[in-house]
Amino acid sequence: MKPKRPRMRFPKPLSDLLQDGLAVCGLGERLREIDVWRFWSEVVGPVVASRAQPVRIINGTLTVAVSSGPWMQELSFLKGMMKDKLNARLGSELVKDIILRSGRVATKEDLLADELPPKKRLTPRQLAFISEQSATIADPETREAFAALMKASLESSFAPADDSPLQLTQQEKK
Numbered sequence: 698m699k700p701k702r703p704r705m706r707f708p709k710p711l712s713d714l715l716q717d718g719l720a721v722c723g724l725g726e727r728l729r730e731i732d733v734w735r736f737w738s739e740v741v742g743p744v745v746a747s748r749a750q751p752v753r754i755i756n757g758t759l760t761v762a763v764s765s766g767p768w769m770q771e772l773s774f775l776k777g778m779m780k781d782k783l784n785a786r787l788g789s790e791l792v793k794d795i796i797l798r799s800g801r802v803a804t805k806e807d808l809l810a811d812e813l814p815p816k817k818r819l820t821p822r823q824l825a826f827i828s829e830q831s832a833t834i835a836d837p838e839t840r841e842a843f844a845a846l847m848k849a850s851l852e853s854s855f856a857p858a859d860d861s862p863l864q865l866t867q868q869e870k871k
Contacts, residue, residue, distance in 0.1 A: 736786045
């Protein structure tokens with residue numbers, strides 16, 4: 698008869714299992730370095746964060762892009778304090794040095810520009826096509842969901858061109 702395996706006291710959370718697995722692979726610390734970006738504006742404050750942003754961290758050396766020479770001069774005096782505050786927030790000495798480089802710092806406008814483009818306005822022909830296609834669905838809830846999905850698809854920037862068969866009504870196809 699096979700011996701029974703010992704019973705687990707409590708199930709272990711998946712996050713703990715993943716952390717253990719990553720630590721064994723040596724990736725645990727690399728993943729913790731990502732927190733530098735998460736905590737950057739909290740640690741340095743919004744004014745400094747608008748003028749300087751982390752670019753990369755390699756072997757404990759954090760490279761920070763700074764918007765101008767005067768800011769780089771000012772931050773060079775604050776490097777030690779920024780390093781200490783970051784490490785305190787991260788819970789260990791992940792950042793061993795900070796290198797300041799002149800570079801482009803993304804503004805809020807840049808971040809907003811990276812968002813999804815505005816929706817396209819649907820033509821009456823497209824709206825009629827959606828109505829025609831969804832009319833064949835018996836269940837009202839499914840019909841509404843299908844129509845909303847089709848509308849969202851055609852409004853997106855990834856929708857086919859205006860002369861696509863998807864946008865033609867059944868009569869125009871014949």
